[in-house]
Amino acid sequence: GAVVSQHPSRVICKxxxxxxxxxxxxxxxxxxxxxxxxxPKQSLMLMATSNEGSKATYEQGVEKDKFLINHASLxxxxxxxxxxxxxxxxxxxxxxxPLGFLSPxxxxxxxxxxxx
Amino acid sequence: DQQVKQNSPSLSVQEGRxxxxxxxxxxxxxxxxxxxxxxxxxxxxFLISISSIKDKNEDGRFTVFLNKSAKHLxxxxxxxxxxxxxxxxxxxxxxxxxxxxxxxxxxTVIP
Numbered sequence: 001g002a003v004v005s006q007h008p009s010r011v012i013c014k015x016x017x018x019x020x021x022x023x024x025x026x027x028x029x030x031x032x033x034x035x036x037x038x039x040p041k042q043s044l045m046l047m048a049t050s051n052e053g054s055k056a057t058y059e060q061g062v063e064k065d066k067f068l069i070n071h072a073s074l075x076x077x078x079x080x081x082x083x084x085x086x087x088x089x090x091x092x093x094x095x096x097x098p099l100g101f102l103s104p105x106x107x108x109x110x111x112x113x114x115x116x
Numbered sequence: 117d118q119q120v121k122q123n124s125p126s127l128s129v130q131e132g133r134x135x136x137x138x139x140x141x142x143x144x145x146x147x148x149x150x151x152x153x154x155x156x157x158x159x160x161x162f163l164i165s166i167s168s169i170k171d172k173n174e175d176g177r178f179t180v181f182l183n184k185s186a187k188h189l190x191x192x193x194x195x196x197x198x199x200x201x202x203x204x205x206x207x208x209x210x211x212x213x214x215x216x217x218x219x220x221x222x223x224t225v226i227p
Contacts, residue, residue: 004159006159032213034215042219043205043217043218043219043220044160044205044217046217049213049214091157093159093160094159095159095160097213102148102165102167104150104162104165105150105162105207105215106162107152107159107160107161107162108159109158109159110157110158110159112157
């Protein structure tokens with residue numbers, strides 16, 4: 001089946017530093033990848049849509065200068081949390097959409113970010 | 117505005133019985149519907165999907181029903197097993213690549 005690898009699974013960083021999270025589709029190509037954030041006991045919140053070769057589309061209220069997204073190839077998208085603060089601590093999940101009609105989204109296993 | 121709604125935040129079912137998870141949507145342009153299962157601290161796992169040209173799709177213990185006139189879909193799990201305990205998200209998609217997720221229903225299967 002389609003596999004999406006997200007790395008790292010867990011990261012702890014100091015306030016003011018930047019953290020990069022990678023999302024790779026291992027056995028399929030994805031022109032579109034999505035980045036979500038999940039707060040405790042809450043639903044998935046879509047942060048941005050990442051399209052290969054073009055700028056990401058950010059949801060309302062998501063700071064594009066803080067959450068930098070790069071989708072350099074059909075199998076890799078990265079999310080960089082710049083100048084992280086404790087309020088950025090969260091569970092970040094990526095998903096990838098395979099090419100083709102009526103394809104389901106496939107999710108990575110998430111990254112637990114803790115900013116101290 | 118929430119276009120996909122799961123009105124039951126939680127559900128408890130006895131092992132061996134049927135679990136029925138419900139989902140409503142508002143956008144009649146949605147033509148592809150999916151169910152995902154999520155364990156804590158993991159990403160959602162795709163379970164089953166259905167296109168709008170069908171009203172039922174079955175895969176093992178999982179069956180998804182779609183009622184387009186009511187804009188309602190449901191996931192039936194039978195028989196329910198303790199390992200099915202998780203949060204279940206429904207999702208819908210129309211033209212384009214956007215997927216809209218419900219807020220999830222936490223299923224607990226009691227042994």
